[in-house]
Amino acid sequence: DGGITQSPKYLFRKEGQNVTLSCEQNLNHDAMYWYRQDPGQGLRLIYYSQIVNDFQKGDIAEGYSVSREKKESFPLTVTSAQKNPTAFYLCASSGTGVAGAEKLFFGSGTQLSVL
Amino acid sequence: SQQGEEDPQALSIQEGENATMNCSYKTSINNLQWYRQNSGRGLVHLILIRSNEREKHSGRLRVTLDTSKKSSSLLITASRAADTASYFCATVPDDKIIFGKGTRLHILP
Numbered sequence: 001d002g003g004i005t006q007s008p009k010y011l012f013r014k015e016g017q018n019v020t021l022s023c024e025q026n027l028n029h030d031a032m033y034w035y036r037q038d039p040g041q042g043l044r045l046i047y048y049s050q051i052v053n054d055f056q057k058g059d060i061a062e063g064y065s066v067s068r069e070k071k072e073s074f075p076l077t078v079t080s081a082q083k084n085p086t087a088f089y090l091c092a093s094s095g096t097g098v099a100g101a102e103k104l105f106f107g108s109g110t111q112l113s114v115l
Numbered sequence: 116s117q118q119g120e121e122d123p124q125a126l127s128i129q130e131g132e133n134a135t136m137n138c139s140y141k142t143s144i145n146n147l148q149w150y151r152q153n154s155g156r157g158l159v160h161l162i163l164i165r166s167n168e169r170e171k172h173s174g175r176l177r178v179t180l181d182t183s184k185k186s187s188s189l190l191i192t193a194s195r196a197a198d199t200a201s202y203f204c205a206t207v208p209d210d211k212i213i214f215g216k217g218t219r220l221h222i223l224p
Contacts, residue, residue: 004157033212042203042216043158050210058211090157094212103148104205104212106157 003027006091006107012115013078013085021076021110023091031096032074033104036060037088049074050096078112086113119147119204119215127221134191136218138204139184147180148205148212149189158203161189194222 004025013019025032031050035043045058049068063082068074074093078085088111092104119140128134138147146165150158164171164180164187171178177190191198201217 031210035214040219043214045211045213048211056211088155092158092212096210102146103160103163104150104158106159108157109155111155 004091004093004105004107006089006110008110009108011110011112013112014115016080018077018079019112021078021089021091021112023074023076023107025072025074025093025105027093027105028071029093029095029105030071031094032068033092033094034058034064034066034074034076035090035092037090037109043090046076088112119206119213121202121204121215121218123218124216125219125221127223128194129223130194130196132194134194134198134220134222136189136202136204136220138187138189138215140187140204140206140215141185142206142208143182145207145209147178147187147207149176149178149187150203150205150214152201152203152217154200161202191220194220196222196224198222 007022033048034046044060047066049055065077090109091107094104095102119138122137148163149161152158162173164178175192180187199222201219203214203217205212205214
């Protein structure tokens with residue numbers, strides 16, 4: 001089955017700890033995205049990548065880092081600099097049309113909580 | 116920065132009625148998309164409308180786009196209990212996709 005896989009589904013972070021959220025896709029999509037969703041809120045863009053070895057900051061990149069070493073993988077690290085990391089994190093991918101990003105495919109999300 | 120803003124924030128209707136949600140945005144766009152999210156899950160793409168289109172249909176969904184007013188509407192006809200979810204509009208001003216805060220739709224039996 002083609003799709004996006006996020007893991008783990010639940011993650012707990014201790015004070016001062018870095019944690020990494022995994023995102024893998026087998027849709028052969030060039031573009032991948034990380035969004036953060038707080039309860040009852042919309043999605044805010046953290047980072048996105050249009051191509052391997054290249055990525056851009058979104059609206060709330062501070063305290064997060066990413067890498068894009070392979071087309072199918074786009075892991076997100078929540079660093080200790082992110083003081084309020086508790087949220088639902090969503091990874092997505094898309095093909096790219098002539099006139100901008102097309103339909104997004106989402107993973108099932110990772111709920112990150114602070115111990 | 117939040118590009119799109121949905122209205123209303125929450126909507127409760129009786130099963131069988133039609134539901135209308137609106138989205139306003141700030142800058143010019145290449146396309147606009149609507150997504151559905153069930154509680155605790157990822158988003159699912161519903162429909163995409165391009166900047167040169169004015170209306171689009173898909174099953175019980177009808178989307179309109181007015182680029183002069185920078186607004187879009189999503190109509191769900193003959194609502195069902197399974198339509199209970201949050202609905203988000205997403206705008207594509209360039210190479211990224213920006214979401215609004217969503218409309219929470221509750222279908223009453």
